[in-house]
Amino acid sequence: MRTHIAIVGSGIVGAAAAYRLRKKGVAVTIVERADSRGQATAAGAGIICPWVDHDGDDAWYGFAREGARAYPTLLEELAGDGETDPGYARTGALLTADDAAGLDDVAALLRDRSPLAPEMGEVSVPDDPGGLFPPLTKDLAALFVGGAARVDGRGVRDAMLRAAAQRGAMLRTGTAGLDAKGRLSINGEPIGADAVILAAGAWTGELCAPLGHRLSVRPERGQIVHAELPGTDTSGWPIVLPRVGPYLLGFPGSRVVFGATCEEAGFDGRATVGGLSGLLSAGLTVAPGLASATALEIRVGFRPMTGDGRPMIGSLAPGVVVATGLSAYGLTTGPLAGCLAADLAIGEPTTIDLTPFTPLRETDPVS
Ligand SMILES: Cc1cc2nc3c(=O)[nH]c(=O)nc-3n(C[C@H](O)[C@H](O)[C@H](O)COP(=O)(O)OP(=O)(O)OC[C@H]3O[C@@H](n4cnc5c(N)ncnc54)[C@H](O)[C@@H]3O)c2cc1C
Numbered sequence: 001m002r003t004h005i006a007i008v009g010s011g012i013v014g015a016a017a018a019y020r021l022r023k024k025g026v027a028v029t030i031v032e033r034a035d036s037r038g039q040a041t042a043a044g045a046g047i048i049c050p051w052v053d054h055d056g057d058d059a060w061y062g063f064a065r066e067g068a069r070a071y072p073t074l075l076e077e078l079a080g081d082g083e084t085d086p087g088y089a090r091t092g093a094l095l096t097a098d099d100a101a102g103l104d105d106v107a108a109l110l111r112d113r114s115p116l117a118p119e120m121g122e123v124s125v126p127d128d129p130g131g132l133f134p135p136l137t138k139d140l141a142a143l144f145v146g147g148a149a150r151v152d153g154r155g156v157r158d159a160m161l162r163a164a165a166q167r168g169a170m171l172r173t174g175t176a177g178l179d180a181k182g183r184l185s186i187n188g189e190p191i192g193a194d195a196v197i198l199a200a201g202a203w204t205g206e207l208c209a210p211l212g213h214r215l216s217v218r219p220e221r222g223q224i225v226h227a228e229l230p231g232t233d234t235s236g237w238p239i240v241l242p243r244v245g246p247y248l249l250g251f252p253g254s255r256v257v258f259g260a261t262c263e264e265a266g267f268d269g270r271a272t273v274g275g276l277s278g279l280l281s282a283g284l285t286v287a288p289g290l291a292s293a294t295a296l297e298i299r300v301g302f303r304p305m306t307g308d309g310r311p312m313i314g315s316l317a318p319g320v321v322v323a324t325g326l327s328a329y330g331l332t333t334g335p336l337a338g339c340l341a342a343d344l345a346i347g348e349p350t351t352i353d354l355t356p357f358t359p360l361r362e363t364d365p366v367s
Pocket of ligand 1: 202
């Protein structure tokens, strides 16, 4: 019987695992580095609209769909723990293209998927997309997906961490390491835990090396810009998701987010002139009305990517569970992935077949 689980990483996956375990009465120690710069959860945009992606990969699509579907239950549970505003809102999404033909493929995909995903809500052609997202250029074709939502990654992460801590989870600051037998230490000092969950995002591969596994997990750099439109309530604006190129989304506090670059740059956490210029100019092409917005903040994070693009959730060795590789969908699927990892760590059956996501599978090696 495993009664004490250690979790490496306090991003959305580690936070969800900790919350789940404390709700089940299992002792939890979360380990997070003193410098968590580059954490994907802290940089993520927050789009939850899984029905438009992963055409051709049913396992991944199904997982992302379940991740989005799990949010309302999570929100209820958090509210029961006094966390009433983790930053989630069902705003809908505007899929845009230069002309209507550019939306035919995605419209067909949504039609196919809607019977098994009624939570995607109504899909319609809006009369006036600019009425929903005022800075938008006039001449775009658009489809509105009513069930899409946006979430503040930091908000939901912190709500789960606070709720877990209130229920007794321990958060320790330091760098975690494994030995060849899967035993965990913080800054070299052993932690006596019955099992460990590796929710270390893009760093999970290097963490597993002492076990003799070379996991194909690599970082993909994402740069993202937060801007402000003073005096404008942007909190209910839909996500703008062009079929090609960067996206836009609104948050409370008159914020608008321009996201995001997708770059192979290793763990280079700098914001770059080239990255930002491409992002902002693409955003302004779609929404020229944002040109006068105040530039507030640049965030940079590393998406955890795998060799075959699929998540890695499963046992790697006795007492060692991996939960990473959620790529650009980790704010959608992170709470679900954390819960599944928690169940695996204490030997409970999982509600989803994780065979396609085993970390023991063969994938392309990391570059
Ligand atoms: C710019 C950008 C935009 C995104 N937009 C979206 C979106 O719109 N929708 C969506 O669904 N997803 C989005 N994502 C993806 C999503 O953010 C990630 O998939 C998700 O946050 C990954 O969470 P995680 O917990 O696995 O990893 P992380 O959030 O990276 O957390 C891992 C943690 O582990 C810690 N750690 C690592 N090694 C150690 C160690 N040895 N010891 C102690 N601690 C350690 C790190 O410091 C870090 O805090 C986006 C990502 C980025 C970067």
